[in-house]
Amino acid sequence: MSLENKVFVVGLPRTGTTSVCVAAINAGIPTAHTAYTQHCFEQAQFFADTPCFSHYPYLAKRFPSSRFILLQRDRQAWLASIKQLLLRMQKNLLCEQGGFxxxxxxxxxxxxAPLNAQTLADDQHLSACYERHQQAVREYFSPDPQRLLTIDVSNAADYQRFCAFLDIDPSADGFAHLNKGNKVMAWREVQSPLKISSTRNGKVDNLDSWWLP
Structure with missing residues (x-):
């Protein structure tokens, strides 16, 4: 896989992004779970989470040879998990100054959107956001469907499709089930020279002028 042939996971948080990132690292692919600097985007080949799930149109144009993976998850299981995550993130997400x-x-x-203290705990709103995102990604790539793979990490057959999409050898273990329950720190525990830092010693770049070629 050339460094220009990047793969971006555009599934929403809590759909298995860490599991696919670990699978990529196990296959020998430089991987970043979140990316906030130009150096990170240049060094890694496989990316997930922010800002991939929101900025995929920019990334698709910035890297014309790139491919994308849309993750799906049982809706009720996702709702329970995403609400826990958003509740933990609420203060830093919603503050006007500082935070994330x-x-x-x-x-x-x-x-x-709209994201506020009420909507981040609203099943109906979050479910609508999930569906809107799924539809938007599918529609965006409909003119070029070979660039998009849609999988569910809980489906063993989809692991085989993932490996075929990346042209890598499957592992007997398939996708690891990580960040179980309310745990979200599995990526921090990954130790590998293929794990690419998402920041520059904690600092981020302003990528506004860099997204488009």
Missing amino acids: SPLLKQSYADVF
Whole structure:
């Protein structure tokens, strides 16, 4: 896989992004779970989470040879998990000053709009956001369907499709089930030279002028 042939996972948080990132690392692919600097985008080949799930149109144009993976998950299981995540993130997501990086805030605000203290705990709103995102991704890639793979990491057959899409050898273990329950720290525990830092010593870049070629 050339560094220009990048793969972006555009599934929403809590759909298995860490599991596919670990599978990519196990296959020998430089991987970033979140990316906030130009250096990160240049060094990694496989990406997930923010800002991929919100900025995929920019990435598709910035990297014309890139491909994309849309993750799906049982809706009720996803709702329970995403509400726990958003509740933990609420203070840093919704504050006007400080908190998370502007790009991370923008990603969540775009996909979960309107995002506020009420909607981040509203099943109906979050379910609608999930469906809107799924449909938007499918529609965006409909003129070029070979660039998009849609999978569910809980489906063993979809692991085989994932490997075929990346042209990698399957592992007997398939996708690891990571971040079970309310745990979200599995990526921090991954130790590999193929794990690419998403920031520059904690600092992020302003990528606004870099998205488009």
